[in-house]
Amino acid sequence: MRTLKIIFAALVTLAVVTGCGLFKDTPEEKFQKEIEEILEKPAVFTVFLDDEATEPERTALRSWLEKQPDVVAVAFEDKAAAYERFKQLWPDDPDFMKNVEQEYLPESFRTTVSDYTAVRELRDSQAAKDLEAMPGVRKVVFPCTTVEECRDKAPSAVPRPS
DSSP states (O other): OHHHHHHHHHHHHHHHHHHTTTTSOOHHHHHHHHHHHHHTSOEEEEEEEOTTOOHHHHHHHHHHHHTSTTEEEEEEEOHHHHHHHHHHHOTTOHHHHTTOOGGGSOOEEEEEESOHHHHHHHHTSHHHHHHHHSTTEEEEEOOOOSHHHHHHHSTTTSOOOO
8 A cells, every 4th residue: 555655646746747847848859849840841942033133034033943843832022022021020120120111122032842851952952053143133042951050040049959
């Protein structure tokens, strides 16, 4: 009977400790899980356009993007749509918002690729260099494609393993 009481007390203690969050993920483990979940989804990279990009350049760029392996969708974002997205990203900083006007933001193509492995392969290929050299392209921005790359892109905000 005494053994049963000890086991019961241990189970109650374990339940209380677990309920108090003592066994919650560390910040590093939480970050790792969040990034792994993101990296399992389709990936998006952005091709920002020069302000002087012409309609034929946009058409050629869209066509090139759509022909790439593993590209799922290509969406054009004009200055007005970019500004709406910008406002959604910075709703808590009105001082910053009032210094940014719609015409300051570039047009872009938001390109969805099947997964982050495909993005990494494109980013590390000659095709990415060809894309960056196309007329009308200002800059191509690829997301991080591994947990370590994501850590490196935001070193001060991301926990490091001990």
